[in-house]
Amino acid sequence: xxxxxxxxxxxxxxxxxxxxxxxxxxxxxxxxxxxxxxxxxxxxxxxxxxxxxxxxxxxxxxxxxxxxxxxxxxxxxxxxxxxxxxxxxxxxxxxxxxxxxxxxxxxxxxxxxxxxxxxxxxxxxxxxxxxxxxxxxxxxxxxxxxxxxxxxxxxxxxxxxxxxxxxxxxxxxxxxxxxxxxxxxxxxxxxxxxxxxxxxxxxxxxxxxxxxxxxxxxxxxxxxxxxxxxxxxxxxxxxxxxxxxxxxxxxxxxxxxxxxxxxxxxxx
Amino acid sequence: xxxxxxxxxxxxxxxxxxxxxxxxxxxxxxxxxxxxxxxxxxxxxxxxxxxxxxxxxxxxxxxxxxxxxxxxxxxxxxxxxxxxxxxxxxxxxxxxxxxxxxxxxxxxxxxxxxxxxxxxxxxxxxxxxxxxxxxxxxxxxxxxxxxxxxxxxxxxxxxxxxxxxxxxxxxxxxxxxxxxxxxxxxxxxxxxxxxxxxxxxxxxxxxxxxxxxxxxxxxxxxxxxxxxxxxxxxxxxxxxxxxxxxxxxxxxxxxxxxxxxxxxxxxxxxxxxxxxxxxxxxxxxxxxxxxxxxxxxxxxxxxxxxxxxxxxxxxxxxxxxxxxxxxxxxxxxx
Numbered sequence: 001x002x003x004x005x006x007x008x009x010x011x012x013x014x015x016x017x018x019x020x021x022x023x024x025x026x027x028x029x030x031x032x033x034x035x036x037x038x039x040x041x042x043x044x045x046x047x048x049x050x051x052x053x054x055x056x057x058x059x060x061x062x063x064x065x066x067x068x069x070x071x072x073x074x075x076x077x078x079x080x081x082x083x084x085x086x087x088x089x090x091x092x093x094x095x096x097x098x099x100x101x102x103x104x105x106x107x108x109x110x111x112x113x114x115x116x117x118x119x120x121x122x123x124x125x126x127x128x129x130x131x132x133x134x135x136x137x138x139x140x141x142x143x144x145x146x147x148x149x150x151x152x153x154x155x156x157x158x159x160x161x162x163x164x165x166x167x168x169x170x171x172x173x174x175x176x177x178x179x180x181x182x183x184x185x186x187x188x189x190x191x192x193x194x195x196x197x198x199x200x201x202x203x204x205x206x207x208x209x210x211x212x213x214x215x216x217x218x219x220x221x222x223x224x225x226x227x228x229x230x231x232x233x234x235x236x237x238x239x240x241x242x243x244x245x246x247x248x249x250x251x252x253x254x255x256x257x258x259x260x261x262x263x264x265x266x267x268x
Numbered sequence: 269x270x271x272x273x274x275x276x277x278x279x280x281x282x283x284x285x286x287x288x289x290x291x292x293x294x295x296x297x298x299x300x301x302x303x304x305x306x307x308x309x310x311x312x313x314x315x316x317x318x319x320x321x322x323x324x325x326x327x328x329x330x331x332x333x334x335x336x337x338x339x340x341x342x343x344x345x346x347x348x349x350x351x352x353x354x355x356x357x358x359x360x361x362x363x364x365x366x367x368x369x370x371x372x373x374x375x376x377x378x379x380x381x382x383x384x385x386x387x388x389x390x391x392x393x394x395x396x397x398x399x400x401x402x403x404x405x406x407x408x409x410x411x412x413x414x415x416x417x418x419x420x421x422x423x424x425x426x427x428x429x430x431x432x433x434x435x436x437x438x439x440x441x442x443x444x445x446x447x448x449x450x451x452x453x454x455x456x457x458x459x460x461x462x463x464x465x466x467x468x469x470x471x472x473x474x475x476x477x478x479x480x481x482x483x484x485x486x487x488x489x490x491x492x493x494x495x496x497x498x499x500x501x502x503x504x505x506x507x508x509x510x511x512x513x514x515x516x517x518x519x520x521x522x523x524x525x526x527x528x529x530x531x532x533x534x535x536x537x538x539x540x541x542x543x544x545x546x547x548x549x550x551x552x553x554x555x556x557x558x559x560x561x562x563x564x565x566x567x568x569x570x571x572x573x574x575x576x577x578x579x580x581x582x583x584x585x586x587x588x589x590x591x592x593x594x595x596x597x598x599x600x601x602x
Contacts, residue, residue: 053494077500084494088358090545096275097546101491104484105500135276157499 002064003079003160003193004028005050010059012045012217018057019045020217030160032187032194034204036228037214038238043197044085044165046214050195051082051163077105081154085165085197091139095149098138099124102156124155127186144175148182155186162186164196168203176200180207205229206254213237229255239263281549284542288556292340295560299336299567300328304574330461338460339566339580340559341472342525343535347558348475349517350532351539351551355486356510357417363533364518366424367511370529371431372402373522374453378435381449382442391452392467392523399519402427407511414504415511455528455581457566464524471520476555478513483547486510490545528581531558534592541595561588 005027012020019042027033035043048054049061052068061068068076081102089098102124103117113121125131128148138146147167154162167183168176184207187194198204204211204225211228213221215237221228234242234257242257301307305327314320315328346364353362364370376398377391387394409423410416439446451458485506488496493503518532539554562580569583 048494051494051498053497072500073497073502074500077498080498082494082498084492084498087495088490088492090490092540092544093546094277101488101499104488107484109481154498 002028003030004062004064005068005080005161005193005195006062006065007046007050007056008059008062010049010056010061012042012049012054013057014054018217020049020214022059023217023219025050025212025219025222027193027195030187030191030193031210032184032208033196033210033212034208035195035197035212035214036201036204036237037220041214042217043214046212047163047165047195047197051080052076053082053084074105077157079159080161080163081157081159082163083150083154083165083167085169087150089138091137093138094135095125095130095133095138095141095152096121096135098149099152099156102153105157120158121152121156124152127155127189128152128182142175143170143172144178147171147175147179151179151182151186159192161193161195164194166197166199168198168200176203183207201229201234202256205256225255229257231257234259235263277544281543284553285556288553288560292556292560292563295563295567296336296340299339299563300332302567302571303327303332334462334465335457335460335566336563338464338468338524339457339563341465341468342457342521342528343531343558343560343562344472344555345468345475345517345521345558346528346532346562347535347539347554348479348551349514349521351536351547351554352479352482352486352510352514352517353532354536355490355547356507356514357421358490358492359417359421360537361533362421363529364514364521365428365529365532366421367515367518368402368406368424368427368431369399369515369518369522370527371428371435372405373399373519374527375431375434375438376401377452377526378438378449381452382438382445385445385448392464395526396467396519396523399522400515402431403515403519415507417507420511451579452526454579455526456569456577456579457525458570458577458579460524468520468524471516475513475517478509479547479551479555482506482510482513483551486547486551490547526579526581528562528584530581530584530588531562534588535561537592538595 007023007025009022009024010020011018011022035046037043045054049056052061055069063071063076063079099121100113103113103120125134128151130145130148130152133141133145138149141149168179171179180203183194186192208225210223211225213228213233220237221233229244231242231244234240239262240259241261241263242259244255244257246253246255300312307324307328311324312328315325319325349364353364353366354360373395377395380387380391380394406420406423406427407415410420412419485501488499488501489506496503535558536554539550539557543549543553565584566580569578569580
């Protein structure tokens with residue numbers, strides 16, 4: 001089965017406030033895709049629409065060719081897992097409890113977790129490196145560990161598409177890096193398509209293959225990182241002068257940008 | 269993958285379940301035994317084994333047993349309603365009053381008691397209808413493509429204030445007749461009969477069945493709407509049915525017990541401290557705890573100043589609120 005997700009001339013907003021007047025996007029390859037753009041540009045709104053949390057005012061989001069809001073929510077949950085920017089869980093909940101929720105789409109009304117579910121949860125815990133924290137309470141975990149527990153829940157859904165909204169927001173640079181590397185590893189090992197909203201452009205440039213830049217509710221640029229991540233685009237998107245250079249490190253290279261001055265005339 | 273399956277909390281949960289059920293049976297038994305005329309276990313045994321129309325049978329079968337049953341069912345319904353609302357609204361202060369049921373039942377019952385005292389027998393039915401009407405109004409006010417939790421809380425508070433005004437007006441204009449309503453407003457089980465058991469039992473059954481069907485939804489809703497949607501839950505639909513279920517549970521409870529506060533707010537918190545916030549364990553625990561505490565408190569309330577009966581609502585507020593504050597402080601220190 002293909003897991004193409006497609007936005008067809010979607011109009012997005014809340015009530016009468018339109019955030020994105022019209023947009024088309026096709027995501028048909030298992031890549032890591034970063035959505036970037038300035039505050040208020042509509043990138044989170046776009047991710048919410050793709051993850052069926054927000055119903056488009058017009059147009060539709062198609063998953064494997066079918067309107068995502070016409071599909072059974074449980075069926076979608078077996079293909080797509082989402083992790084919102086801020087998540088809450090009762091502090092006394094354990095990692096086990098949280099990861100078990102990831103099996104919910106696979107369970108009927110009174111069905112208990114069986115050995116297949118246990119296998120799957122074990123794999124998710126293994127992949128995120130928190131297997132030994134299985135019975136720890138969530139409120140005893142550090143920010144980075146907690147984020148990995150949530151990721152393990154998403155992985156227990158056995159998704160083909162993983163949608164993350166600023167997954168590194170509350171983490172220090174060490175844990176940010178660990179999380180991004182984990183996301184890349186999951187993508188490589190399981191061929192999961194990852195679509196994420198990222199504020200950190202250098203993470204976006206380093207860890208994704210494709211970038212979608214959104215500005216004022218419109219698609220500003222969409223393509224491989226080398227095409228989108230340019231001095232001109234960043235100036236137009238953010239109104240910031242940057243220097244972009246390539247860092248060679250450990251046999252691989254990636255681009256980084258150094259913002260050094262704002263230029264209001266160009267950007268705004 | 270054995271270690272995933274073995275949960276260290278299992279023993280604790282089993283222990284709590286057994287203790288809870290034993291306590292409930294003990295409370296029921298004690299409630300039947302003590303009173304103005306105390307009975308022995310042998311008397312109670314006889315009532316069920318060899319019914320004879322003697323005094324013991326009359327008191328036990330027609331007064332004590334229905335009273336403890338109404339108390340237990342009320343406790344179950346209020347505790348479950350509180351659990352559901354606190355979960356669905358993600359607000360620790362939510363209780364059955366927040367969806368307007370107390371205010372609606374109170375105004376409706378008070379109107380009957382003051383304006384049409386001849387229809388006294390209809391008070392439970394009228395209170396039930398009043399409760400559901402008020403909940404319906406709160407639903408309508410909070411509706412925006414599904415029930416919005418924050419709007420629901422605000423609408424509930426506003427409606428409670430409005431209906432509270434109505435009750436105050438009744439009291440002011442009919443101050444001579446207020447006396448008869450006081451006991452009902454405080455909540456209590458004096459003179460509850462098998463009719464009342466029949467009135468509340470169907471809703472308790474629906475509530476227990478409903479919670480068995482819905483604990484997974486409640487668990488998912490605890491994680492926030494977005495995560496719940498991501499897990500394949502139809503959030504708006506689930507929330508609507510759960511709030512309706514809570515409204516029915518609470519309305520049936522206030523219709524037989526009057527405005528018994530405290531139970532719906534505090535029992536869920538105590539249950540959460542005992543077994544944690546997984547609804548699969550939280551709701552059975554709260555139900556048993558609610559039943560036990562209401563029955564035990566009612567028994568104490570009617571015997572402690574015998575022959576005067578203290579309405580159990582007052583008794584619970586005086587003992588329960590300080591105990592609850594103690595628990596909270598203890599919980600915070602940990």
